[in-house]
Amino acid sequence: MSTINKPIKTTSRPVRTLAILALGLVAMTGLVFIQGATSVKLGLDLRGGTSVTLQPRIAPGEEGTITNEAIDQAVAIIRQRVNSLGVAESEVAAQGTGTSRQIVISVPGDTGRRVVDLVGQTAELRFRQVLATGAGASSVVDPTATPVAGVTPELNAQFAAFDCTLPENRQGTGTDLPSQTIVACDRAGLTKYILGPAEVLGRQISEASAGLDTQSGSAWFVSLTFNSEGTSAFAAVTSRVTSLPEPNNQLAIVLDGLVVSAPRINEAIPSGTAQITGSFTQLEAKDLANVLKYGALPLAFDRGEVQQVSPTLGADQLDAGLIAGALGLALVVIFTLAYYRVLGFVTVGSLAIAGLMLYLLFLLLGEWIGFTLTLAGIAGAIVAIGVTADSFIVYFERVRDEMREGRSLRTAVETGWIRARRTILIADFVSLIAAVLLYFFAVGGVRGFAFTLGLTTVIDLIIIFVFTKPALVLVSRLKFFNSGHRLSGFSSKSLGMPTTKEA
Amino acid sequence: MSKFSGLGGRLYRGETSVEFIGKRRRWYALSIMFILISIGSLAVQGLHLGIEFKGGSSFTVTTNSPSVEQARSAVQAAGVDGELIVQIIGQDKVRVQTGSLESAANNAVQDALAASFSVDVATIDTQIIGPSWGEEITRKALYGLIGFLIVIMIYLAMALEPKMAVAAIIAVLHDVFITVGIYALVGFDVTPATVIGFLTILGYSLYDTVVVFDKVRENTRSITASSTKTYSQAVNLAVNQTIVRSANTSIVAILPVAAILFVGAGLLGAGTLKDLSLALFIGLIVGTYSSIFIAPPILASLREREPAMQALAKRVSARSGATTTSSATGSVSLPNSVRGPRNQPKRKGRK
Secondary structure (H helix, E strand, O other): OOOOOOHHHHHHOHHHHHHHHHHHHOOOOOOEEEEEOOOOOOOOOHHOOOEEEEEEEOOOOOOOOOHHHHHHHHHHHHHHHHHHHOOOOOOEEEEEEHHEEEEEEEEEEEOOHHHHHHHHOOOOOOEEEEEEEEEEEOOOOOOOOOOOOOHHHHHHHHHHHHOOOOHHHHHHOOOHHHHHHHEEEOOOOOOOEEEEEEEEHHEEEEEEEEEOOOOOOOOOEEEEEOHHHHHHHHHHHHHHOOOOOOOOOOOEEEOOOOOEEEEEEEOOOOOOOOEEEEEEHHHHHHHHHHHHHHHHHHEEEEEEEEEOOOOOHHHHHHHHHHHHHHHHHHHHHHHHHHHHHHHHHHHHHHHHHHHHHHHHHHHHHHHOOOOOOOOOHHHHHHHHHHHHHHHHHEEEEEEHHHHHHOOHHHHHHHHHHHHHHHHHHHHHHHHHHHHHHHHOOOHHHHHHHHHHHHEEEEEEHHHHHHHHHHHHHHOOOOOHOOOOOOOOOOHHHHHOOOOOOOO | HHHHHHHHHHHHHHOOOOOOOOOOOHHHHHHHHHHHHHHHHHOOOOOOEEEHOOOEEEEEEOOOOOHHHHHHHHHHHOOOOOEEEEEOOOOOOOEEOOOOOHHHHHHHHHHHHHHHOOOHHHHEEEEEEEOOHHHHHHHHHHHHHHHHHHHHHHHHHHHOOOHHHHHHHHHHHHHHHHHHHHHHOOOOOHHHHHHHHHHHHHHHHHHHHHHHHHHHHOOOOOOOOOOOHHHHHHHHHHHHHHHHHHHHHHHHHHHHHHHHHHHHHHHHHHHHHHHHHHHHHHHHHHHHHHHOOOOOOOOHHHHOHHHHHHHHHHHHHHHHHHOOOOOOHHHHOOOOOOOOOOOOOOOOOOO
């Protein structure tokens, strides 16, 4: 379609375009095989499982506004908890934008209650003195070993037997009572600790940030500032532990029952501002700063929505979705064939290719971005059959209009295209805007609807350019259509032309 | 059907012409009546909100012998008092809806139902909605609606014409309003899926309107250069020319939605599919109506106020003489004002 000045026959190369489309489809199929995607990933509502949507809010008794960092931390905390269940394909993700994001947890299978109980608890940040450390795995209990000062023999035995390599021991339930001496793991499960009672609380931090030491150039550190309450508490604990031997001079930063970091206290810090240095990378320093910021504002999690779907209902819903799709497709095919006669097969072909492309994309997106098909997603795809067929109708009717103006079919498919293309682009773009906004403003499962609706609108645009248009150009060269056969959809009778055609 | 497509040809050439614009007062009156009914039923009955908006729990037991009484007594025995909605869904399901429950109470209800119907707890489909969830959904849906209207208004104003954008948005608001009114009137359940359905209608309704308006734009590109048609007449021709297209695109859009509705309501009884498709089904019908009977007349009304278009209407009526009573009556509602014609027609920004 480079210029319209050239003779119209040479302006489009339908065979070449169709060949490109075929190549594209082959390439996508190849990608599917390379990625090893064998089936479309189904959402929990189609295969059974539990999904919980949490709305973070500020914990009772706290003040302040929810920050992005706090939500990121909350997601990390809940992911840690959910992973401890050890259920394959569990997912924790934040949905939405900014500080009104929700946290969506999906766990397949029938762990329903445990998930619901696990994820709803508030997580807090606390500073605790390190009483003992050890390698993550459990060790043989040595009854004769002297317990560390201030640790009961029972706790010492528990410490020895504790195995931080097991995921369930890294659940971080948030049930670590501040007044107790506890056994805890670090987040990765490499080290275990005995920790004294909490001495400084996360809410006593007023500020935390990562910074770069400009003197040495490459050393990242985390600086934190306490409020007045925190300043005196921190001063007390630092002056007490700084002279103690390793590891008792370490102060563990514990978030949700797990040790994030356990820096050594080099000196008493009465000023209320402290720096944590070490061989941090930029990322590590920022992560630690975010953990501390989260501590300044512990979030509680409101259960927004809990959905437990049994595998039976899941299978029923999948069947219903597929039946509805088949029925919808059949109705549209029957209608287009009845109305546009043989020409309707172009639409049927387009729908078939759009369907194939959608299926391949479902497979690929499942691998790439973890796309899962939900019932609402199926509904979106079915509704999109209409959107896709609409574009063809707009084009076909346009071509028929051009023929009513006295143009031949061959000319009409080109001149009609130029006009119809504009209309289709505007109309599809409107659909796309609707889908994108729905996606960002929808809550929970119905987002899948917006996603497939948007995806299919894009596919529609591709198909109309690379299939429908060239296919119609090819068809217009066939005598069957050219001569206005009464079943072709272009007969002068169906166009309502008063006399014979072909000006 | 070929008879119908023959009609398409006559409509295209203007041989057969339906007065969409000329009789706009009739359509306006009809729509205003619908809107008043909507306001009335919203005020009197309000919307029937699902538990997603009020907070509460829903338990669905699949069993060979579903019984409302058995389910009710089991749940009450579990210590849940207050309002209970118990329904049989489809052939083999019974659903209990309660108000907001504590976590432990939810578990107790599950256990009681499982024991009463002798099924495994894991086979009970449960949905628990927190009390503040509804506000969150409503807030987001409102943001979505406002954001959509603003973005679309700007986009259509750029892609088409500013007044077309205004007319399209009015038509879309009309659709949403009437659809919501129908929900209030009939008492259909409103769930988050319904809300998404409402929002999707926006995009759909606009699809048809865009097709019509694009044709209007084409027909009126250099309308002030000649004196053959008034703006309203040109709009009327465009609507007639695109009506077959609008009818077909609407049928093709409604067919799959009807299929989902049929399967969703028939096979599953309740849930996302039914709620979504019902809202779409009603909205699509209203949207088709508005893209033909509401959006184009509003556009014509808006544009006919422009001095250039009034001058054009005057020229057209002068040219065709006093005998103008044919299909051109569309513009007769305009006052034949004595204001002097502006010989410089106001140029629209677009080519």
